[in-house]
Amino acid sequence: MFAARRALTGVAQSRAFSASARDLSKVTVLGAAGGIGQPLSLLLKLNPRVTDLALYDIRLAPGVAADISHINTKSKVTGYDPTPSGLAAALKGAEIVLIPAGVPRKPGMTRDDLFNTNASIVRDLAKAAAESAPDANILVISNPVNSTVPIVAEIFKARGVYNPKRLFGVTTLDVVRASRFVSEIKNTDPKDENITVVGGHSGVTIVPLFSQSSHPDLVGNAELLNRVQFGGDEVVKAKDGAGSATLSMAMAGARFAESLLRAAQGEKGVVEPTFVDSPLYKDQGVEFFASKVELGPNGVEKIHEIGKVTGEEQKLLDAAIADLKKNIEKGVAFVAQNPGK
Numbered sequence: 287m288f289a290a291r292r293a294l295t296g297v298a299q300s301r302a303f304s305a306s307a308r309d310l311s312k313v314t315v316l317g318a319a320g321g322i323g324q325p326l327s328l329l330l331k332l333n334p335r336v337t338d339l340a341l342y343d344i345r346l347a348p349g350v351a352a353d354i355s356h357i358n359t360k361s362k363v364t365g366y367d368p369t370p371s372g373l374a375a376a377l378k379g380a381e382i383v384l385i386p387a388g389v390p391r392k393p394g395m396t397r398d399d400l401f402n403t404n405a406s407i408v409r410d411l412a413k414a415a416a417e418s419a420p421d422a423n424i425l426v427i428s429n430p431v432n433s434t435v436p437i438v439a440e441i442f443k444a445r446g447v448y449n450p451k452r453l454f455g456v457t458t459l460d461v462v463r464a465s466r467f468v469s470e471i472k473n474t475d476p477k478d479e480n481i482t483v484v485g486g487h488s489g490v491t492i493v494p495l496f497s498q499s500s501h502p503d504l505v506g507n508a509e510l511l512n513r514v515q516f517g518g519d520e521v522v523k524a525k526d527g528a529g530s531a532t533l534s535m536a537m538a539g540a541r542f543a544e545s546l547l548r549a550a551q552g553e554k555g556v557v558e559p560t561f562v563d564s565p566l567y568k569d570q571g572v573e574f575f576a577s578k579v580e581l582g583p584n585g586v587e588k589i590h591e592i593g594k595v596t597g598e599e600q601k602l603l604d605a606a607i608a609d610l611k612k613n614i615e616k617g618v619a620f621v622a623q624n625p626g627k
């Protein structure tokens with residue numbers, strides 16, 4: 287009788303837990319006062335799936351939070367002070383942690399030129415996340431993504447809390463751009479253009495697979511390929527020293543967070559492109575790779591195969607793999623040589 291009651295209580299408790307876990311979604315933004323952080327936080331405040339929005343930055347997060355908190359949606363918004371305890375409190379209980387902290391490019395720079403500054407920023411934030419939110423989905427936006435994602439992985443591994451299903455490099459902007467650029471050429475609605483983009487998030491590591499779209503004739507369109515691979519440069523140039531893409535990136539980051547929340551709340555078949563710990567090219571020494579990933583309550587549910595590609599696309603993939611390997615190794619070596627405090 288006692289055992290039966292205990293068993294029943296157990297069921298009731300786990301139901302209660304999953305019900306409340308469904309209802310409560312804390313999302314934390316690290317770097318929330320920046321060019322991406324502010325509009326991203328705004329979009330998250332407009333998302334009814336987010337119940338608790340935690341904003342952290344080394345400057346201005348309480349101000350941004352005060353501003354956003356006046357928006358008449360239900361979620362609670364809290365801005366945290368730039369202290370270790372502020373950071374820990376921002377992270378505690380988070381289901382999703384988005385990291386757009388770090389410096390952006392100026393004209394003439396590559397994303398890799400940001401490595402020296404951003405690697406240590408991401409490393410230190412990852413340490414705090416491993417400590418205070420080890421089970422959260424970590425979404426890395428800070429560049430160079432091809433290297434900052436391995437940095438987070440190494441930090442989590444060193445602390446024994448690495449879960450490859452919950453670490454994501456955000457490459458959504460590459461598919462957002464690809465669908466928009468194709469729609470401009472084809473005079474279609476970009477929402478109908480599903481362009482698969484695989485690889486990583488810089489230059490030649492960004493590989494659109496037009497042969498798998500409804501416009502296979504676009505394979506070999508050098509101008510379009512260049513625009514997709516170097517779309518970020520277009521914005522850096524136009525902003526003329528004042529930074530890189532922020533608004534389109536905020537939209538892409540908010541879309542990815544929304545997809546994760548939908549999947550966590552039980553929706554099936556939610557697929558997003560993302561840079562994850564992936565088996566696809568491990569035999570070639572590439573530990574992380576962006577491809578279509580089905581999301582689920584545990585994060586990564588299924589990593590899609592690349593599928594059929596043309597000879598031309600295979601050449602692009604080969605070039606991407608060579609660069610990716612170096613970018614990933616650079617992140618891993620950084621943590622080994624600079625473990626920090």
Ligand SMILES: NC(=O)C1=CN([C@@H]2O[C@H](COP(=O)(O)OP(=O)(O)OC[C@H]3O[C@@H](n4cnc5c(N)ncnc54)[C@H](O)[C@@H]3O)[C@@H](O)[C@H]2O)C=CC1
Pocket residue numbers: 316317318319320321322323342343344345386387388389390391400404407411426427428429430431456457458459460487529530531532535
């Ligand atoms: N994954 C992607 O597709 C994209 C990535 N990015 C990258 O996102 C990053 C941020 O770009 P923006 O928002 O334009 O830069 P930003 O300079 O406007 O904002 C960065 C924010 O990070 C904050 N920050 C710096 N160190 C921090 C720390 N230790 N803890 C918390 N916050 C910290 C700064 O105070 C600032 O508010 C850059 O590295 C950029 O290259 C940008 C566009 C697309």
Ligand SMILES: O=C([O-])CC(=O)C(=O)O
Pocket residue numbers: 390391397429459517518519521522530531
């Ligand atoms: O180009 C940059 O430096 C920012 C970025 O990652 C993008 O816009 O795709």
